[in-house]
Amino acid sequence: MGPITGATMEVSSTFDNMTGLTHDRPVQTSSFCQQFSSVDGAGNYDVVNNVVIPTPGAPDPRAQNSLRQSWEMNYQEAAIYLQEGENNDKFFTHPRNAHALSAYLFAHNHLFYVMELLTAVLLMLLSLSEAPAVPFLRLDVYVHATLELLALVMVAFELCMKLRWLGFHTFIRHKRTMVKTCVLFIQFIEAIVVLVRQTSHLRVTRALRPIFLVDCRYCGAVRRNLRQIFQSLPPFIDILLLLLFFMVIFAILGFCLFSANSADPYFSTLENSIVSLFVLLTTANFPDVMMPAYSKNRWSCIFFIVYLSIELYFIMNLLLAVVFDTFNGVEKMKFKSLLLHKRSAIEHAFQLLVSRQRPDGVCLKQFDGLMRFYRPRMTPQDRFLTFKALNHSGATMLSLQDFYKFYEVIGLKWKARRSGEHWFDDLPRTAFLIFKGINLLVKSKAFQYAMYLVVAINGIWILVETNMLNVGVSWTRVVPWSYIIFLTIYGIEVLLKITGLGPLTYFSSGWNLFDFSVTVFAFLGLIALAFDMEPFYFIVVLRPLQLLRLFKIKQRYRNVLDTMFELFPRMASLGLTLIIFYYSFAIVGMEFFADVVYPNCCNTSTVAQSYRQINVTIGNRTMLEEGYYYLNNFNNILSSFVTLFELTVVNNWYITMEGVTSQTTHWSRLYFMTFYIVTMVVMTIIVAFILDAFVFRMNYSRKNREPLDDPEDEKGIVFETEVSQTEALQTLDLYKHTLGVTNLSSLQDMCVALERSGHSSLVFLGRRSRTKCDLSMKMYEEEIQEWYEEYSRTNLQPDETFHRELDSPEASATNSVN
């Protein structure tokens, strides 16, 4: 456990050493196997760590059996440690005994996670069918209440499993879980009340439902976002206060200056004055708010110009600056703590894998055992190759230094390096020549530029054609001949590329995938048209997307689009975070404002115009003059989402606010203003995130003096491992006889491939795509070394850390190791 510095490395290159002897005993016994601890006798920790006790002679079968079981337990616990490191789970939630282990295993598999997620999603989706329901999804009260109760019971069951695994003390101390329990309790009571009364009451607490989703294992990214948002809050609030302060001062000034003007409704009272300036902050009522005053005295525009300059152009930017700065710092700290947590997890796992005979390394046997728990789906061949990739020092065992690279290597996909270049190398001569010709063609610059030209012409053609169409013609029903021609060209291009490059190479590029799907969709659209399938006509409309290919030409666009794809997971999680906020606000909005606005509802308010729906007779024609704003309502959750999106975009949001306010009380404004401030926080953080990600990427490429479109870069991370024939056979042998693994087809394939190739060794390539973590590792290279040193210096020695952990109150209750 931890860097064992004093021990000298045995450089015995026998294969036996690498695979590990069967009678090796683990240095440290897993906390799960209390029943076996007696077999090993005094598994005294301090002694074992320094002195290697040899076990002379072969042990008796019973002891050997229990020894094997003991090892299995160690493998499992090591795998759990590594998983905790990967998921950033704190170690104080680590299962401490066999009892907790079973609960832990039950609660930590994809089936359980999916169940957890589905329950949470079901709970959230229920609001589609509850009281102000989407018309075609309306359910009876007893149906949705029963569904809710069922889902809540599921959540309760999940919580029970968690309680069993964590133990009561840890459970109580885990804040998120406690909040979840309380919410669950309230929801439970309310659901029963609904079921009993057979009608929904004012259930604002439904706004808390997203908590169940946030707590899901798969929503870790959302949790991180929320944490980041909360961490950015204090400086944000400070500046917000400054903003509001200036607003109030200007509201008083504005009231003093303009309230004498009876034609000016915006500053007639102090409250109006404050609301007007709040809306002005979002620019939504500009220049209307200025106009009455401006028409009376031209110099009054100075008031508004000064206000906007200070508030909008200065303090709002300041807000962004402060959030950006905090965000930057938080990102780095997060990366540091994740990295150190992983390192610590690796150290824990390492200590469980080393044997008493060789306390300074992990052999293949142990590693294989670990991987069987950590990645059950991995083939023996891949396990072996991963071991080889980790084994940088060339010794037969993995030292701790090797093992530190665990997380970098674990995601690799292994493949033997292709002997030939093309997929058609093995075909007969004639076919080979044809395919080779196609290959050369599609790889030529001329072909590429010809295709760009076609796309450009297509673009111009579409523009001209669209422009020449008569208004009102249902464009989607007409298929111009040009469209079919262009589509044929694209189809031929796709076919040529697939045959020339081979399907594997072709589909490994994101751009090709994009080309392919757009072309296929266009063909599908054509077929849909031919068979007159109405609902699919929108596919035809996607044809201009072909033009996006033009952006491959310029370097900067490729970077931008690549970065966009890299950012996509993070963006999606930010979007999900935003939707969670939306959900809560939508529920509150529905509870208070459902069916409040309708056509001609707000004739007494200042925004009557936007809600008016009257028949106007002009000449001899009667037309419906519509103010459409009654559509922006909270009548069901879908409408609410659209309304909230409109509020997020901010323009004209005061019309919705004033409409609702005129039908309810003026306290309703609080809801809208709060929503504005909350979305401002989230949006500012999204902007800060995009800024940070791009500036980071650009700095990265500048620091490493490599162009971003370096082909090496595109490939992601690549590891090479060479396997000799003897090694392969010996490994096969080991797996067959020692480990008793049955499914060895992958390893046998490897041996066959080696034999057939005629070379004495074969090179395997492991690939994975580059993540933000890899970029960060390279960016902060120097700082990382400092962190590691600091970590091993200021923190206790790893052994001591472990001891302290064992002695800590939450662990001592359930723990009985040693």
Add this chain to the structure above:
Amino acid sequence: MGPITGATMEVSSTFDNMTGLTHDRPVQTSSFCQQFSSVDGAGNYDVVNNVVIPTPGAPDPRAQNSLRQSWEMNYQEAAIYLQEGENNDKFFTHPRNAHALSAYLFAHNHLFYVMELLTAVLLMLLSLSEAPAVPFLRLDVYVHATLELLALVMVAFELCMKLRWLGFHTFIRHKRTMVKTCVLFIQFIEAIVVLVRQTSHLRVTRALRPIFLVDCRYCGAVRRNLRQIFQSLPPFIDILLLLLFFMVIFAILGFCLFSANSADPYFSTLENSIVSLFVLLTTANFPDVMMPAYSKNRWSCIFFIVYLSIELYFIMNLLLAVVFDTFNGVEKMKFKSLLLHKRSAIEHAFQLLVSRQRPDGVCLKQFDGLMRFYRPRMTPQDRFLTFKALNHSGATMLSLQDFYKFYEVIGLKWKARRSGEHWFDDLPRTAFLIFKGINLLVKSKAFQYAMYLVVAINGIWILVETNMLNVGVSWTRVVPWSYIIFLTIYGIEVLLKITGLGPLTYFSSGWNLFDFSVTVFAFLGLIALAFDMEPFYFIVVLRPLQLLRLFKIKQRYRNVLDTMFELFPRMASLGLTLIIFYYSFAIVGMEFFADVVYPNCCNTSTVAQSYRQINVTIGNRTMLEEGYYYLNNFNNILSSFVTLFELTVVNNWYITMEGVTSQTTHWSRLYFMTFYIVTMVVMTIIVAFILDAFVFRMNYSRKNREPLDDPEDEKGIVFETEVSQTEALQTLDLYKHTLGVTNLSSLQDMCVALERSGHSSLVFLGRRSRTKCDLSMKMYEEEIQEWYEEYSRTNLQPDETFHRELDSPEASATNSVN
């Protein structure tokens, strides 16, 4: 010239050495004094630089006189070099002979600069009185045309001076000057045409007038901003194209999807479709643009949500990221080149100041000679103290290393360190005790917090009072008694602080200055009220500004406000840059759209409502229902500015656009769209600037581990210099006899002060405020060393640089040094 490494430093500490011998000859002769070069004979550069030729015996009076004149010329040229370094003037515009020098001196003084500025401002102000004039400033055509001609003649005269000084070749090669000349020529012809025809024609070229302002010496910051904007343009344009591309694709999609809906005017033609989406990009027509489609099919909102997510929330932020990144890089490069330019200027000046006898240092005599040209207003005492401050090595002469600090030291204000702490130390006992008491009182925490409390109560009071006032009461005429009480308290506080701290200490703090001015203004307002002086009533309205003092309490606000003050000069220059863009657009707008919109002008357009002005009879009351948008016009330059500000704020800008478009052609939209894109560039850069400045400040304080409000920090940069009595007397002597300076009162005062203090020496403190440059110096400390090394390595040796400069084509024509 340059670090003279081989020569050994003479450590002779005689005072004579420090002041410089009269028969010392300059190593290098100024290029101005060709007539004297014969006296020194073979002033061969290469030889002199290595070998010091001693001059035995006293020279004859004629030679000595010409020698003195030769030195004077050297001082002047060195001063010019240092000035060029300070102003970032390139050395190829350096005057090369006596002829150019006189023109240079004529064109480089504040009188000339002011004239230049006034002429440019006059030219720009003329548009107030020209054709679509501001009503009360209208001038007859012959008056403003004559004024314009006069101003243009002034500009021509300035250009002639520049031509004389630069020489024809350099003049031609100087791009900015050439553009100015062309514009001048065109303006001249047009002005004459106007004068002849006695009427203004379509004069779009007036939009070029700001060029004269930009070229002014005092507008260097604006020039830098413009350069930075142009440097940020290429990446900006790339992303802009991406933005426009997506816009066109979505316009085609939108046209296909929604043109069938006859109730949807936004997508009826492809052109409308593009315009609608362009306006949607600014969110100004959201959600109206969505409503017709949304009311027909609820799922159509997806189109708009996707469009806004991609364009507004992703690509627009990308734009900011790219500009921010470029901006960052440009800022650093600018700092680097400025720094190296200054260093090079210092090296040039140094070489002109060293004498043949001592080629490795500058004595006080030479330094004093330099300063007489560089800062004519500086007192001999300050010159002496500056010399002492530079002289870090303690030797009697300034080495080049000392001299490198020139620009850091030159702005210092010198003052003897006060023997006592308070201003009232010299007063009689009783008065002293009273003042001491006041001093202790105003410095106490209790007093400060009591004042905060008063301000807070005042704030609440104002809010409550304003809220309770009846609508329509002319608030400004009523002076509530509470106001007089609070004002009295503030007045007493100001008086106490001034007497307790002394006026000098009091006014040295920006916050006190703010307090003072707000209080004084409030009193003035009260007096204005008492005497019923109408136009000043707005002063009373400023009373809530007192509340701003509350923000002193919290650290972060102090930082924010301090940074705000630090940023102010830069912000002002950015504002000026924006105004220059406004000016050009305003002129173009006035030429094409003057008097185009008026009440009820646009009844055929979609925005008729906003321009309608009709009498509506409701019941028995007739009311004027006003759409005020006819006020947003281009009828004169002031209205145009307000209209352009509204377009900058972006909300509802399409109403102005559509109004104008309906009265002219639809090409008018190009004007508005161009304006939007230009302001987007400028605004993005302003945001990037604020972001950069704040993040820089925060990084700075984090890097230096010092809180931003460190009292040391507030004082700015401080240098200390100790002067002994003998030194002072000797310096006085030197000045009196050797240099023949007559106005020695400051030095005499110093000697008297020294004598009176009774100490053998006196410490002088030089202070100046901290600039961004100082912060940058500290931030980039390590990189600066690298730059210097790179500069002296990759650049030629300084001597060679100079030679190369002399040999360069633009210099060789007029140059005849040595």
